[in-house]
Amino acid sequence: MYPPKYHQDYNVENIKNVAVAYPFATIISAQGTKPFITHAPLIFHEDKLVGHIDANNPHVKLLKEDYPITTVFQGPQTYISPSIYTTKQLPTWNYIIAHATGIVKEIKDPESIKKSMVTMTEFLETPDQNFKLSIEDPRMDRLVPYIHCFEINVQQWEGKFKLSQDKIPADIENAKQELIKNNQKDIANFVNELFEKHF
Numbered sequence: 001m002y003p004p005k006y007h008q009d010y011n012v013e014n015i016k017n018v019a020v021a022y023p024f025a026t027i028i029s030a031q032g033t034k035p036f037i038t039h040a041p042l043i044f045h046e047d048k049l050v051g052h053i054d055a056n057n058p059h060v061k062l063l064k065e066d067y068p069i070t071t072v073f074q075g076p077q078t079y080i081s082p083s084i085y086t087t088k089q090l091p092t093w094n095y096i097i098a099h100a101t102g103i104v105k106e107i108k109d110p111e112s113i114k115k116s117m118v119t120m121t122e123f124l125e126t127p128d129q130n131f132k133l134s135i136e137d138p139r140m141d142r143l144v145p146y147i148h149c150f151e152i153n154v155q156q157w158e159g160k161f162k163l164s165q166d167k168i169p170a171d172i173e174n175a176k177q178e179l180i181k182n183n184q185k186d187i188a189n190f191v192n193e194l195f196e197k198h199f
Helices: 012-021 057-064 111-123 138-146 170-198
Strands: 026-033 034-041 043-045 048-054 067-079 093-107 147-162
Touching: 012 043, 012 067, 012 093, 012 147, 026 057, 034 048, 043 057, 043 111, 048 093, 048 111, 057 093, 057 147, 067 170, 093 111, 093 170, 111 138, 111 147
Parallel strands: none
Antiparallel strands: 026 034, 026 067, 043 048, 048 147, 067 093, 093 147
């Protein structure tokens, strides 16, 4: 059966930790056969996921009362070359992904929206807190009409952690080191190339 059980993580805290470490989520809803997909940070507040998107985003109409939703949090991922293993293997791809499925509730109260923005900023500024957003900042009142705030009551978490678990311990360790190394290297190379082309 797919996916193999050894690629699934059933520990909800482990899965939530992916969402905490990689809060920039893919938010997915559907209306009939038409999917709506938005990318935005989501953070935990009172065990619910809270987010904000532009009020002009067409996805807004599906981020209201009791609408079903799925969010995807993608952690590290990389191609695994057979050359890193101590045993004979085929090429594969390793990844850490968390899925959260639940129901959306729109947040309409301006003070609650501002509080959620302050909470999100505090979370994203962790641990140094170099910037503190004040709920009294007059720019907040001007911004509120242009954002759509919502929370997700998560009903199910699913963890897909493909980490070469079916290999011998030495190969699992090699795959782990490859995942770490490639994520550090690839992001630096990609961002540098992107900036060279566009700026």
